[in-house]
Amino acid sequence: MKKITLAQGSGGSAMQQLIADLFMREFANPLLLEMEDQARIPLDQLTLQGDRLAFSTDSYVIDPLFFPGGDIGKLAVCGTANDIAVSGAIPRWLSCGFILEEGLELSLLERIVSSMARTASAEGISIVTGDTKVVPRGAADKIFINTSGLGAIPQHIDWGLRRIQQGDVILTTGTLGDHGATLLNLREDLGMEGALVSDCAVLTTLIQLLRYQPGVKALRDATRGGVNAVVHEFTAASGYGIELNENALPVKPSVRGICELLGLDALNFANEGKLIIVAARDAAEQLITVLQQHPLGRDAALIGEVVERPGVRLTGLYGIRRSLELPYNEPMPRIC
Amino acid sequence: MKKITLAQGSGGSAMQQLIADLFMREFANPLLLEMEDQARIPLDQLTLQGDRLAFSTDSYVIDPLFFPGGDIGKLAVCGTANDIAVSGAIPRWLSCGFILEEGLELSLLERIVSSMARTASAEGISIVTGDTKVVPRGAADKIFINTSGLGAIPQHIDWGLRRIQQGDVILTTGTLGDHGATLLNLREDLGMEGALVSDCAVLTTLIQLLRYQPGVKALRDATRGGVNAVVHEFTAASGYGIELNENALPVKPSVRGICELLGLDALNFANEGKLIIVAARDAAEQLITVLQQHPLGRDAALIGEVVERPGVRLTGLYGIRRSLELPYNEPMPRIC
Structure with a gap:
């Protein structure tokens, strides 16, 4: 079984070969294949789409690397793409930095890279620049991935924390806590495998439905820290309070089961494919109708x-x- | 002594506090302080400067974290800034992703973050978006940093591998192998501390001197893999060969000493503040004169x-x- 060696992060020929055989092959696109030290993106491709550049970064250190509904590669594309998409921009370009542990099975890296490539390409995202480091055995746990992303925010979109006002309502686009519960179940060996699946998904097409809808004030994807962290950001930024209605929270029975078993709250669980939206109250009904037409928004609801x-x-x-x-x-x- | 805890990467209040008390304070700038999930950069700030967006990423996993001439924080700014600057763009915006090991001393993180902030601010670079992860003790070695960078390439600049032609010459902007030899000395305890200093530096102002000089074909900063890796990239991309002249290579006596002691070649050592330039032969003399006027280009020379x-x-x-x-x-x- 082939394993990752220190030589593959060394700047020598072993590294060049890994880049050519794996990353260039899987991520192939014209910008990447220019082989410059930086991707060079024509600015008119951005100005045609908007007037502000959205730029975000996340490192992914998830354990285990594979889980029902995804893997670290898919997550590394979805997570950063969503951080761009919630601005109203269409995520178009990603960078990708790998930190690999010496001894990592090459076949595992191949599966992860191919999952990244598949997820990105399905969403029209290009991975245009990258970096690979290898650290000695024990200096990292298998693989960490950083992605940074870019997209252009259309001129007419102005979603942001400072637009939150008293009287606005809080919407979710679907069931809460699926990703967190799936990982918790796997790690704590709680034996609910069949029912739990991470919601890991790129939300661009769902968010695009909101582009011309009136009344959208602010968007966040509720990842680490869950809905609770997001609404606390809303209150911290706006100075207002937020009241959530437990009856209205869409939570799958299997996720509810995990919560009851452990005495935890799904509001604190990470999601990887759910939006929390602040909207004008009189726009809420129409927004929910629009969201529910999309497979990723079927369970959209007003929650607070x-x-x-x-x-x-x-x-x-x-x-x-x-x-x-x-x-x-x-x-x-x-x-x- | 305060140490980093898992809670500080959890998405809860401990993380919010670390972000507010350390990152927001040190990196403070208007885009970061908007506290959105993504930095929003007005595109006219880019189009005023150029017609292509330069986008690059690097992860920094250096060991030890502090070394003569720099530290992982300074390096994380210089390295990515230089990858942008060699395109002809002025690096302006950086993202920053931290992976921290549980138990890392907070004071150490503070020193690193403050070094990043100082290096960035001295070069007019803003750290506009970021991410912090904490992994359990043993899952990473102290701290890894990813930075991704952005800048705009001026319309009239067209530096790139495909412009390399037979008859061109190879220039370096200074002494070779300083960073690699400094680290090697430190790690192998070779006892040459006084004489060796990493060349870690942001090269933007040096590169700006080349903006209106005719005859510049391609630029690289010779980091991991050294000059040797760079010239191999030149040959791989162009199909031509490269001949270097050992007599012409500027190498400090202390670096030469390390090389002789270990039977290694300074051409393979990493640099963190040196350019390798491909230039038209008839422009070389003028370019060297221009480079030598800059403190970072004093030892510029024609090497092949x-x-x-x-x-x-x-x-x-x-x-x-x-x-x-x-x-x-x-x-x-x-x-x-």
Whole structure:
């Protein structure tokens, strides 16, 4: 079984060969094949699409590398693409930095790279520049991936935290906690394999449906820290409070099962394919109708509202309202 | 002594606090402070400067973290900035992804972040978007940093591998192997501390001197794999050969000492502040004069030429010409 060696990160011929045989082959596109130290993207390709460049980065350190619904490669494309897409831009270009542990099975890297390439190409995303480092055995755990992404924000779109106002409502595009529960189940060996699947997906086409809809104020994808982290960002930035309605939260029975078993809250679980949207109240019904027409928005729902009183509160199943703090920690590390 | 905990990468309040107290404070700039999931850069700031966007990424896994002349933070800014600058663009915006090991001393992280901030700000570079992950003890070695960078390439600049022609000459902007020899000395405890300093530097202002000079064909910074790796890229892309002249190579006595001690070649050592330039022969003298006026180009020299016969060859001190292969491996891992 072929394994990754230190030579493959050395700048010598072993590295050149890995780049040519694997990365260039899988990610092949004209910008990458120019083999310059930097991708050179014609700026008119950006200015045709918008007036602001959206630029974001994420490192992926997830454990395990493969899980129901995805793998670290797919996640590394989806996660960064979504961080671009929530600005209203169409994610078009990604960079990709690998940190590999000496001894990593080559076949595993090949599966991951091919999953990245497949996910990117299905969404019209090109991986245009990259870097590979190999560290000695024990200096990293198998593989870490960083992706940075680019897209142009159309002139007419102005989604952002500063547009949040009292009276706005909070929407989700689907069931909450699927990614976190799937990983938790796998790592803690809770034995619910069949029912749990990560929601890992690129949300560009779903978000595009919102482009010409009035009343959209702010968008986030609810990853690490879950919905709870996102609504806390909304309150911190706006100075308003947010009240969520527990009855309205779409949570799959299997995810609810994991939560009850462990005494955890799906609101704190990571999602990798769900938006939290702040919208004008009078636009909400139309937005939900539009979202539900898309396979990734089928379970879209109104889950809360923006209120004057600061803080985040949750109205429970029996109508009792409690304060929802941002936990100091999350259920587990290396969730993404 | 305060240490990094898993909570600080969890998406919860401990992470928010680390971001606010350290990253936001040190990197403070308007785009970062918008606190969106992506930096939003007005495209007219790019189109004013050029017609192509230069986009590059690198992960930094260097060991040790601090070395004479720099540290992983400074390196993470210089390395990516230079990969942008060699296109002719002025590096302006960086993303930054940290992977931290649980237990890392907070004071160490603070020193690294403050070094990044200082290096970036001195060069007019803004760190506009970022990400922090913490992995459990043993899953990474202290700290890895990824930076991705952006800048605009001016319309009139067309530097690239495909412009290399037979008869062109090869220039270096200074002494070779300083970074690699400094790290090697430190890691192998060779006891030459005083004399060796990494050349780690942002090369933007040096490269700007070349903007309106005729005859510049292609630029690379000779990092991992050294000059040898760069000239092999030149030959692979152009189909021509390259002949280097050992007599002409500027190498500091202390670096030469390390090479002789270990039987290694400075041509294979990493540099972090040196350009290799392919230029038209009749422009070489003027280019060297211009480069030597800059503190980072004082030791600029003509070191070789592009010839018809493929391959890389080195004419030795006594006039004997030998073939210079790209080594399968380099002297050591984690050099950058």
